[in-house]
Amino acid sequence: MIDLSINPSLVRKILTGFIHSEITRAGFSRAVVNLSGGLDSAVSFALAVEALGAENVLALRLPYKTSSPDSLEHAQLLIDRLGAQSVTIPITEMVEPLIAREPEMSDVRKGNIMARARMIVAYDQSEAFKGLVVGTGNKTEILLGYTTLYGDSACAINPLGDLYKTQVRQLARALDIPAVIIEKPPSADLWASQTDEGELGFTYEEVDKMLYLLVDQRYSPEECIEAGFAEKFVRSVIARIRRNQFKRVPPPVAKISSRTVGYDFLYLRDWGT
Numbered sequence: 001m002i003d004l005s006i007n008p009s010l011v012r013k014i015l016t017g018f019i020h021s022e023i024t025r026a027g028f029s030r031a032v033v034n035l036s037g038g039l040d041s042a043v044s045f046a047l048a049v050e051a052l053g054a055e056n057v058l059a060l061r062l063p064y065k066t067s068s069p070d071s072l073e074h075a076q077l078l079i080d081r082l083g084a085q086s087v088t089i090p091i092t093e094m095v096e097p098l099i100a101r102e103p104e105m106s107d108v109r110k111g112n113i114m115a116r117a118r119m120i121v122a123y124d125q126s127e128a129f130k131g132l133v134v135g136t137g138n139k140t141e142i143l144l145g146y147t148t149l150y151g152d153s154a155c156a157i158n159p160l161g162d163l164y165k166t167q168v169r170q171l172a173r174a175l176d177i178p179a180v181i182i183e184k185p186p187s188a189d190l191w192a193s194q195t196d197e198g199e200l201g202f203t204y205e206e207v208d209k210m211l212y213l214l215v216d217q218r219y220s221p222e223e224c225i226e227a228g229f230a231e232k233f234v235r236s237v238i239a240r241i242r243r244n245q246f247k248r249v250p251p252p253v254a255k256i257s258s259r260t261v262g263y264d265f266l267y268l269r270d271w272g273t
Contacts, residue, residue: 002209006167008174012047015159015171019051022157023132030131034122034152035059035078035086037071039181040160041136042078043168046175047159048134049082058129059086062118064095074181081178087125091117115151123154132156140165140204143211144237145244153247164211165204202233210237 023031031048035041048057061075072088079086094117099110119133126133135155137147139162147153160168165186172182185195186204197203210229213219214237219227224234250262259265 002212004164004166004208004212006163006170008171011163011167011171012050012174015047016051019048019134019157019159023052026132026156028130028132030056030058030129031134032058032060032122032126032129032131033134034118034136035061035075036136037061037068037074037181038184039172039177039186040138040165040168042074042177042181043172043175044134044136044159045078045084046082046177049084050175054082054084056131057084058125058131059084060118060122060125061086061088062091062121063088064090064114065092070184074178074184077178078181089121089125091121094120112148112151115148119151119154126156134159135161137161138163138165138168140208140211142248143215143244144200144207144240145247146200147247149247164208166208206233207237210234214238214241 019031023029029052031052033041033045033048035045045057045059059075059079061072063072076086091114095110095113098113099105102109122133133155135153135158137153137155137158138160141147142153142161163171169182186197200207210224210233213224213227214221221234221238225231253260253262255263
């Protein structure tokens with residue numbers, strides 16, 4: 001049996017400590033969170049409020065014209081419950097001129113434009129509010145590459161990146177996130193009726209179990225198949241992980257000198273700091 005259960009109290013303590021220490025280490029005391037109305041952003045937002053205080057966290061609601069009204073309502077529900085500051089900035093007028101240039105543009109391209117527009121707003125508000133952007137991506141999304149590079153993947157710190165989606169849901173219950181947010185189908189809300197699991201072609205519960213074996217338990221593909229997972233499923237997930245490796249690392253720098261940033265020059269230890 002594959003057990004993905006966590007100790008919510010311990011994880012909560014670790015993650016609030018992480019948020020506080022990383023933000024203060026950088027010389028800040030505030031945070032900005034894109035609050036979509038979904039599970040992951042709700043958990044990141046709640047953790048940030050607990051770590052820094054409601055007065056030091058800014059929630060951003062950034063709807064597009066096709067965004068579900070429920071997304072705005074669910075985000076506001078959490079904002080009201082936690083008492084944090086918020087700003088609502090529609091992105092429709094930002095992205096429409098670019099989308100209008102190509103009427104036949106795919107939904108994926110439109111979604112990427114929206115995700116990157118939202119991050120432009122987040123970083124602008126980060127400067128205005130003098131707080132760091134706290135990420136919302138979970139371990140499942142990161143491994144599968146189910147994220148927009150320089151869009152929803154962009155952040156200063158990410159408290160959820162080592163928790164699988166099903167584990168984030170466990171933590172959400174411990175944080176008393178409203179049930180309507182926990183129980184609704186996961187969706188990036190980039191176009192009408194879009195759901196994560198519909199796009200991926202499998203459930204988070206199913207893929208989390210296999211990813212746990214592959215990544216945490218270091219199973220080989222053959223061992224995953226022996227554990228009961230369909231070979232086609234195993235091979236397709238592994239191919240997806242490999243294909244999206246570029247999203248999980250900084251851009252490679254071509255090495256020319258003897259002291260290349262990211263290879264030889266990593267820290268300021270040479271200067272006694």
